[in-house]
Amino acid sequence: MQASLKSFAGFSSHLRDWWSEPVDYVAQVQYFTKRSKSGPIQVLIGMGTGFNGVLSLLILLPSARTPASQIAVAVFAVLQLFWGWVWCYRPWPSRQVSLAFVGSADIAIAAVAVLDTNWLLGLFAFNAFAMLSVLLMFFDGPKVLTGHIVWILLVTAAFAAEVSIAADMDPLAVTAKALVLVTPVVMTPLGIQLGIWALRNDANESVTDPLTGLLNxxxxxxxxxxxxxxxxxxxxxxxxxxxxxxxxxxxxxxxxxxxxxxxxxxxxxxxxxxxxxxxxxxxxxxxxxxxxxxxxxxxxxxxxxxxxxxxxxxxxxxxxxxxxxxxxxxxxxxxxxxxxxxxxxxxxxxxxxxxxxxxxxxxxxxxxxxxxxxxx
Structure with missing residues (x-):
């Protein structure tokens, strides 16, 4: 029992360190740059983002059933095409620009999901959210990723409530079940980020001098x-x-x-x-x-x-x-x-x-x- 308590205390301290450590966005980008991987990663992000925009115009827009939903899909598509161009043809975005990309996408995806009780739009929105989670998992910190996850859960709850009301079902029961099913999935990137942080710290400790912080x-x-x-x-x-x-x-x-x-x-x-x-x-x-x-x-x-x-x-x-x-x-x-x-x-x-x-x-x-x- 005492060993378990010590282990829990150590893990709690580990979590606090992870949560409170300042985000060194530039260093995390440079990690890939030094290994000649930032260019290909940047293009892949841009292509994936632009592809979402094209799919929105070709598949989602015809499936939207209300004028408000059609406008939301169109705005989302334009945003995705714009950000795809930024990622592919501009230098790697600063952290402020990266956060603007994630924030604008989060709002647009939410609008696509909640303005129409269309399961196709809801599924697409969930996948788009997941892509952003992967980006934040590697290039930002736990606070921003947690905020993004909370936003996904709120949108999921709103979408489930709307669908249940339209189908004449109990909205509380449906929403609760949806959150129970979705929460472990959307929380996974947070756990992976914690693991990456721990491995990175261990790797840094093995190649640095503990007193001066220089390399060994x-x-x-x-x-x-x-x-x-x-x-x-x-x-x-x-x-x-x-x-x-x-x-x-x-x-x-x-x-x-x-x-x-x-x-x-x-x-x-x-x-x-x-x-x-x-x-x-x-x-x-x-x-x-x-x-x-x-x-x-x-x-x-x-x-x-x-x-x-x-x-x-x-x-x-x-x-x-x-x-x-x-x-x-x-x-x-x-x-x-x-x-x-x-x-x-x-x-x-x-x-x-x-x-x-x-x-x-x-x-x-x-x-x-x-x-x-x-x-x-």
Missing amino acids: RRGLHLHIGELLREATPMDSEVAATVVDLDRFKAINDTFGHTTGDAVLIRCARRIASAVRNGALVARIGGEEFVVVDLAGAGHARQRADSVRHAIAAPADPPITASVGVASVTIASFAAEGVDLIALLDAIVERADQAMFDAKRNGGNATIHVASIDGSG
């Missing part, structure tokens, strides 16, 4: 392919920058580990702010960090110096860093049969050696070694 070594390995896919004609090298804080043990010994952790977090933030947005930034040891990024010829040393200067900016307690840089051509990563992880580890190791040379020379310095070839 496994995360560095996992994301190198994504970094290479971002390469532009201006980029000619993959540069690895190894950063080791100077005399960090003295900070722990003098001020304590709590202050030492605060220094690590401060340095992590400064490193991340000093590099390009798409750069991979990781903590791979106690006070050792790695930045892996694309660079034009001759730019790697300049970027490494920017990181070193950012760390050494005035702060209490002050700290400096020794920095080593090594690079390899992008062509080496693209060579047939190359092991991306092994090559990445080779340039990180070379940069690590350069960092130790900088530390032996007194620290607060950057050493850039010559580029290595793909063989390491």
Whole structure:
């Protein structure tokens, strides 16, 4: 019994975290963008939306039995065709535009369902609602999805009551039965979204450093392919920058580990702010960090110096860093049969050696070694 109570308490905490976590819409879109999937997904959403508009004109409009219903179907069809064009031919919508799409569709679908006691219209409306639920399940948060589900249940109740009255049946009984049958179906996307959230969090924890929030070594390995896919004609090298804080043990010994952790977090933030947005930034040891990024010829040393200067900016307690840089051509990563992880580890190791040379020379310095070839 006690174990069950603890399990329930843990699940309740899990639910609260899921419910209260802010929606990072951009990050969720970028997840698919980095994997070259956002374009096809966008087109599929647009085609599905436009197809609904065409079906509405060809099948639903002739089936509508009242002028109000015909107007509702026509408006819905026009909206679907418009949004289909937006999804197919415009950049991926912002969250505000996405919510406008869902909100306008929810209202139009409700009108199609409740302005005519036509089972064909009701079935079509339920399917259209389900398509929107799938979109929200992947690209928005639990609050918006819950609001959408509540709206579906209200429309279902209204449709069931109208149909039962038209058929001279008990509207309360019919509506209750309809809700009992429909609720588990419409609630399913919410449960799936919770599962996706939990899996995503577990995956993030396995590739990130718990103290600083940066990648760990496994995360560095996992994301190198994504970094290479971002390469532009201006980029000619993959540069690895190894950063080791100077005399960090003295900070722990003098001020304590709590202050030492605060220094690590401060340095992590400064490193991340000093590099390009798409750069991979990781903590791979106690006070050792790695930045892996694309660079034009001759730019790697300049970027490494920017990181070193950012760390050494005035702060209490002050700290400096020794920095080593090594690079390899992008062509080496693209060579047939190359092991991306092994090559990445080779340039990180070379940069690590350069960092130790900088530390032996007194620290607060950057050493850039010559580029290595793909063989390491």
